[in-house]
Amino acid sequence: MGQPESTAVQRRARTLTAGQRLLVRRLTERAAAWVRAGRRDDLDGVAAILGCALRLVLLAAGAYGAWWLIRRWPVILWAAVPLWCWAAIRALDAQGAEHQQAPEEPExxxxxxxxxxxxxxxxxxxxxxxxxxxxxxxxxxxxxxxxxxxxxxxxxxxxxxxxxxxxxxxxxxxxxxxxxxxxxxxxxxxxxxxxxxxxxxx
CATH class of the missing domain: 1.10.10 (Arc Repressor Mutant, subunit A)
Structure with a gap:
C-alpha cells in the first residue's frame, strides 16, 4: 500500500517540477522579449537602447517590490504558493495542447x-x-x-x-x-x- 502511494506522490512532484521549469522559462522568455522590444531601430548608440534599460529597471523594481511585500507580510505566501503551483500545471497542460494542435509548418x-x-x-x-x-x-x-x-x-x-x-x-x-x-x-x-x-x- 505504501509503495504505490509513494510512487503516485513522486509522479505528481515530478509533474509539478516540470511545470515550474516550463513556467519559469516562459516568463523569462516573455520578459526578455519585452525588454528587447524597447530597442529603437530608428536610433543609434545609447539612445537606441534607452527603452531596454528602462524596461530592465521596471522589471527589477517589480521583483524588489514582490520580495519586499513577502518580507513584510509572509502570509501572502499562503495565496502565492498555490497560485504558482496552479500556474505551473496550467503551463504544462498548455504545452501538451500546443503539441497536439500544432499546424504543419510550410517548407x-x-x-x-x-x-x-x-x-x-x-x-x-x-x-x-x-x-x-x-x-x-x-x-x-x-x-x-x-x-x-x-x-x-x-x-x-x-x-x-x-x-x-x-x-x-x-x-x-x-x-x-x-x-x-x-x-x-x-x-x-x-x-x-x-x-x-x-x-x-x-
Missing amino acids: PAASRDAVIRLLHEVLGDRPAMHLSEVLQHLQEKGHGKDWKVADLRTRLEALQIPIEMKLKVGRKGPTRGILKAALPPLSQIEETAPSPTPSPTV
Whole structure:
C-alpha cells in the first residue's frame, strides 16, 4: 500500500517540477522579449537602447517590490504558493495542447521565396528601404498587423534574408534596412518556385 502511494506522490512532484521549469522559462522568455522590444531601430548608440534599460529597471523594481511585500507580510505566501503551483500545471497542460494542435509548418525554402517575392513587390523601383518603412508597407498589405520592427527583423533573419545594419535612405539616418540589390533577383525565384506558390509567412 505504501509503495504505490509513494510512487503516485513522486509522479505528481515530478509533474509539478516540470511545470515550474516550463513556467519559469516562459516568463523569462516573455520578459526578455519585452525588454528587447524597447530597442529603437530608428536610433543609434545609447539612445537606441534607452527603452531596454528602462524596461530592465521596471522589471527589477517589480521583483524588489514582490520580495519586499513577502518580507513584510509572509502570509501572502499562503495565496502565492498555490497560485504558482496552479500556474505551473496550467503551463504544462498548455504545452501538451500546443503539441497536439500544432499546424504543419510550410517548407522553409518555399516560405523564404514567397517572402523575397513580397519584399520585391514592396520595394518596387526603390533601391533600398528601412525596416520601419518595409513594415508599414507590409501592414498596408495585411501582413504583420501587430508587429514591431524587431518582430520583422527576427523573422527575416530566421529566413536568412540579408539585412543591412547601417543603411542610409534619403535624409534619414543610417539604420537597419533592406537593400534590393542584396535580394535574390525575381527571375531566380521564379525558376525555383514550386507550384502552386505558397502564401508568404512574413
